[in-house]
Amino acid sequence: MSRSLSEGGADRVAAMQSIFLSDLGYYVYIVTILNSVKYPFKGELFNLGEIKEQNDTLLGRVKRLFLFKKFLKSNKIDVVIDHRVRSKRFSEYIISAFVYPTNVIYMVHSYAIEIYFPPYKWITKRLYKRRNKIVSVTKGIEKLIKKTYNFNNLQSIYNPIDFNYIDSLKNEAIAETSDFIFWYGRIEEKSKNVSLLIDAYAKSKLASKNVKLIVMGNGKDEGLIKIKIEKLNLTEKVRMLPFSVNPFTYIEKSKFTVLSSKYEGFPMSVLESLACGTPVVSVEYKNFEDGVVKNEYNGLMVENHNPDALANALNRFIDDEKLYLSCKGNAKNSVVSFSVENISKQWQTLIDN
Known part of the structure; x- marks a missing residue:
């Protein structure tokens, strides 16, 4: 079960x-809350978002819950894997206590764990303490959940990389002919902090050296970022592009990618960048210690919330060719262990047990 199949990590x-579980021989059903499907998937899709668009009243929501429960029962679903954020206490109580079957795996994708559990600890403990598994995408998140709720039904499984899928898309042509660095994701300041990147780029040497910045994605703060770009007189140097299911061709052709987030889980943008052989400049987001960027090995790690520190890192990868080429050479091999073949085996063991 997922919010949608588009945009977010x-x-x-x-x-x-859904693809690797289908390839392993499981019969997969996918339930989406929103009517937005852009990523490739395998399995039978039950799009609750289409029904929601027809009737989003209170009565319509109740009807969707009954339809969902009927869907689970009629298809004899053995295991539910829930990727949604789950912070609404009443609806999550209904879903977890009365709609879901016995076997449920609750995913936690971010260090901001409060969006994956209802706001009151007693409700969270009642709903999740005895459920089958809570799977975090990093050990750091697992430790935080343990510290916060004292659950014992915890496990970590890192996000996978599908190298074949990336390789099939990364060589497509793009219109950009100048050198550029690249950022992509949801444009939401609360978590992604794109304004920090814009400030750092403005302070760096990159614009004067004709190295552009390309920002790709959609989100509620697009307007804010566009205004900031205009105020800093960067409209000729910073290009904004809408979300695309194929960011890999831009990753492949960029000098390097940048992560400016305040917090993350196990960021797909970093995994995918390194899988393309492209190094990463990253700030020290919450939980960065459990990430894959190793300073001066496959990228650069710098202090967060400091545009000067980030600007200096941007400059280093442009000025220090030896360091840059070394990090670029190490990039792909640094994430081979996260291949979909390796990670799928961990999921198979969890589900079968």
């Missing part, structure tokens, strides 16, 4: 999971 993981 959690959605991307859910879509990828």
